[in-house]
Amino acid sequence: MLKEKSKERIILGIDPGTAVMGYGLIKETGSKIELISLGVVKMTHLDDHFLKLQRIFEKTTNLIEQYHPDCIALEAPFYGKNIQVMLKLGRAQGVAMAAGLAKGLPIFEYSPKKIKQSVTGNGNATKEQLAAMLKQLLNFKETPEFLDATDGLGVAVCHSFQKISTSGTGKSYSGWEAFAKDNVKRVK
Numbered sequence: 001m002l003k004e005k006s007k008e009r010i011i012l013g014i015d016p017g018t019a020v021m022g023y024g025l026i027k028e029t030g031s032k033i034e035l036i037s038l039g040v041v042k043m044t045h046l047d048d049h050f051l052k053l054q055r056i057f058e059k060t061t062n063l064i065e066q067y068h069p070d071c072i073a074l075e076a077p078f079y080g081k082n083i084q085v086m087l088k089l090g091r092a093q094g095v096a097m098a099a100g101l102a103k104g105l106p107i108f109e110y111s112p113k114k115i116k117q118s119v120t121g122n123g124n125a126t127k128e129q130l131a132a133m134l135k136q137l138l139n140f141k142e143t144p145e146f147l148d149a150t151d152g153l154g155v156a157v158c159h160s161f162q163k164i165s166t167s168g169t170g171k172s173y174s175g176w177e178a179f180a181k182d183n184v185k186r187v188k
Contacts, residue, residue, distance in 0.1 A: 010036065012069035012100075013156025014060065015148050016077075016092035018052045019044050021059065022146065024153025025067050026138070028160050035138040036067060038149045049088065053095045060099035072100040073108045073159035075115060075151065110158050115151075118158040130154050 008029045015022035020043065025036040041059045043052045063069075074096060077089035097107050110118075117123035120133045131143065131150035134157060144150060 009070040010067055011071055011073055011156040011159050012063060012067065013073045013075075013152045013154065013159065014096050015075045015151035015155060016056065016089060016096050017148060018049065018056075018088045018092050020146055020148045021056055021092065021096070022148030022150070022152030023059075023063060024149065024156045025063070025069065026153070026156045026160060033138065033157065033160050035140055035153070038144060038153045040144070040146045040149050040152075042146075049091075053091060056092055056095045057099050060096045061103070064099065064103045064105065069105065071106045071108060071159070072096070073110060073155045075155050076109045076111050078112050108159050108162075110155060115154045115158040118161045119154050127151060 008027060011026050011028060013024045013026070021041040022038075023041070024038040026033050027036050041055060043055050046052050046055065060072075064072075074093055077086055077093055080086055093109075100107050113123040116125040116130055119125075119137070120129055122129070125133075127147040127150070131147055134150050134153055135141070135143070137157065138153075
């Protein structure tokens with residue numbers, strides 16, 4: 001009797017930016033995740049905002065064509081004091097979304113706090129803490145030159161972690177205490 005192959009999916013995570021766009025790709029097989037690739041697209045040499053948007057679209061399209069992801073997970077722009085920066089980040093995110101939508105891929109969006117919470121357990125974690133946890137989870141040693149690369153990878157891992165529980169209970173918990181009380185054997 002043949003053993004049923006675990007469902008695989010490839011997730012492209014993107015941290016959109018107009019100076020540096022970070023990305024990471026993971027392969028998910030059942031509950032196991034492994035690193036495929038991570039990197040950055042630098043656009044600091046481009047003066048024109050629209051050329052930067054074109055570069056984001058082209059690079060996202062190239063990543064899709066090269067790795068054939070099943071979905072794209074993006075970091076949502078967060079509200080800051082500078083509305084112009086927020087607008088530029090929203091445009092960068094929209095262009096990355098458009099590249100995925102043009103290829104028929106489902107798009108998912110996560111706040112920076114949700115990504116950090118999912119990966120590190122702390123929604124206020126630093127970029128360095130996120131990178132350290134990802135290195136441990138995905139067993140890679142090299143530290144990227146730009147933390148935008150691990151930010152993009154963090155979005156992909158966050159999306160992977162959002163799966164519905166496979167235990168069959170479909171139960172959700174209001175907090176750690178409720179989970180620990182209901183799962184005594186799983187908590188050390």
